[in-house]
Amino acid sequence: MYTLGYDLGSSSIKVALVEIASGKSLAVISEPKKEMNMLSVKKGWAEQDPDDWWTHLCNATKQILKETKVPPDEIKGVGISYQMHGLVLVDKHGIPLRKSIIWCDGRAVDIGRKAFDDLGHDTCAEKLLNSPANFTASKLKWVKENEPDLYKNSFKAMLPGDYIAYKLSGKINTTISGLSEGIFWDFKEEHIASWLLDYYEVNEVLIPEIVATFSDQGHITAKGALETGLAEGTPILYRAGDQPNNALSLNVFNPGEVAATGGTSGVVYAITDNLSVKESSRVNNFAHVNYSPEKMRIGKLLCVNGAGIMYRWLLNNLKITSYQEMNELAAKVPIGSEGVIILPFGNGPERMLNNKDLGAQIGNINLNIHSKPHLCRAALEGIAFSFVYGMEILRADGIKAKVIRAGNDNLFRAPIFSNTIASLINQEIEIYNTTGAIGAARACQLHNGNYAAFGKQIMDNDYIMSYTPSSDKEEYKMAYELWKNELELKLKNN
Structure with missing residues (x-):
């Protein structure tokens, strides 16, 4: 039996297939073969088409299934790692309303800086643990200010990994870890930072339902199965941004x-x-x-x-x-x-x-x-x-x-x-030979809380040396x- 891991970067989509019992990686596939396109309409802007992510993910999934000859029904879970801080806005049909404003886009810097000053540095540090800065919440405010008609037609605001999970499962949800990377989470109140959204005049209804990082987050739909080659009903068991996922992988x-x-x-x-x-x-x-x-x-x-x-x-x-x-x-x-x-x-x-x-x-x-x-x-x-x-x-x-x-x-x-x-x-310093996609695949077992077995698999398969x-x-x-x-x-x- 196996699990599948995705790592959505800004240059490529990687997919890994891992044997559950041993944690051994059978293969890692990257698509496209050249770097993905990044649109920069103005200096400091960076956008990507979310449906390009999906196309490359589907191609990579079909390729890894073909190369490994693993039957899709033997894949017992899917894990997702993704580029952090991006914004994907969809309408009520789940269709993207614009290209994703990705992590390295700097258009919302001044919005975040003003919010930090207006709301108070101490308040932001105590509740958000960060400045709003150029993170996802500030990017959402930029859309409201500069593309008001598009904002009015928005049904949900998602992170890149949330969108991939939605395309696979048909369910729109997110995680506390994800909300914190977007600066939507109040650590003091343990709740969505409504006061920040109020300041930005952003409707809280845009924030998706919250699910646990390690949990049953949805199942591959018939459409998702048709487009990826995975088996219908396969559960999504894990989701995290790339840097937390890199830590997990180690x-x-x-x-x-x-x-x-x-x-x-x-x-x-x-x-x-x-x-x-x-x-x-x-x-x-x-x-x-x-x-x-x-x-x-x-x-x-x-x-x-x-x-x-x-x-x-x-x-x-x-x-x-x-x-x-x-x-x-x-x-x-x-x-x-x-x-x-x-x-x-x-x-x-x-x-x-x-x-x-x-x-x-x-x-x-x-x-x-x-x-x-x-x-x-x-x-x-x-x-x-x-x-x-x-x-x-x-x-x-x-x-x-x-x-x-x-x-x-x-x-x-x-x-x-x-x-x-x-x-x-x-x-x-311990050195390990692993990837985010492999880590995301292995993480599927952690919804059962078996951290000891997870760590042993990393040591057995990935450890190289220490300095x-x-x-x-x-x-x-x-x-x-x-x-x-x-x-x-x-x-x-x-």
């Missing part, structure tokens, strides 16, 4: 456990059982997948926009053939890159730097001694130092890391990068302090 559920990713941007996602929001201007706080009023589990999300994109930029512009070659070049240079410092913040404003846009900066180059390998090492160290800087922010917000688990992506494959972080925070703190800690500390001083000088003058 078996991160409890206070002190931290999930890290190092893709185009970097993410540190730490679990806590308190509502501290001292760093709410730099850290986002969401209800984790196993959150409940009785068992507080908050995911603190810190993002480093300028992470893997910095490394990729060097790869392309130094005419290096592969990341492996970059890592080998970097290994020729000692800790600290003989003084070269790279601040990798060239991918737009950094929330953890209070939304300052420093741009990527390369400094302290001595033309007599520094060369390509120095730039490679300085980039790896600079990105690693950014993660450590972020961990310091989380520590100030009450996080005490006990376990750090990371996916086996480009950055964490580099020993210099992982060893630098492990040595500076004095914490072992332990180096004996050269003082050298790492010296290099980090030089980098940090350079960063704080730039921040002071920006």
Whole structure:
């Protein structure tokens, strides 16, 4: 018997088929083969057609069923992971009224900022654990202000994963974790944040019915079965945004456990059982997948926009053939890159730097001694130092890391990068080879609460290795302090 997991990203849809008994992945399929289209009508806008998501999901599902030859009736559950913070508006027939305003769209920044000031920073921090910022609720307000006729015809406002679940099951519902990522949830009252919706003059009836993250959320309809190839009646048993799901995929559920990713941007996602929001201007706080009023589990999300994109930029512009070659070049240079410092913040404003846009900066180059390998090492160290800087922010917000688990992506494959972080925070980093789609498939078993078996499957199937703190800690500390001083000088003058 098997479960199926979807991971709806902004570049592709991934689907994974997993054996229930062992947790082993049979296959992972990605569609389309090229990146999905993203429409940007104006600078800072980003939209996608929800029905394109559905088309690619159906194609990927049919393909994985064909390749694995697994009978559809042997698939006993479906899990869904999805790009966070997007907005899908549908009419009473469930038809999208416009393209989805997705996570990286910045049109509602000023709306969220004004709401934060008008409603009060303390009130938002205490109740929402965040500023309304550029999240889904603020995007909904933008539609009301700028597309009033479309808003009047709206029946429900959904997150991207809610829409996929609806297309599969015909049911429109959402989760507390999802509502918290959209900044619709009041953690103090344990209810939809009606006062925020009132301020935005948004009708609460637009918010879908709430179901538990791990629960029977609906069943594949005859139409859903026809279009995907799945069996009619297959239950949807799990749904979560991509960052909470990434943490789940790494078996991160409890206070002190931290999930890290190092893709185009970097993410540190730490679990806590308190509502501290001292760093709410730099850290986002969401209800984790196993959150409940009785068992507080908050995911603190810190993002480093300028992470893997910095490394990729060097790869392309130094005419290096592969990341492996970059890592080998970097290994020729000692800790600290003989003084070269790279601040990798060239991918737009950094929330953890209070939304300052420093741009990527390369400094302290001595033309007599520094060369390509120095730039490679300085980039790896600079990105690693950014993660450590972020961990310091989380520590100030009450996080005490006990376990750090990371996916086996480009950055964490580099020993210099992982060893630098492990040595500076004095914490072992466990590396796992998994994906969000595999995690979503495995999560179907958690509606029965069997976390021990879930964790064992991850260890048995995905664990690769651990990076332990180096004996050269003082050298790492010296290099980090030089980098940090350079960063704080730039921040002071920006």
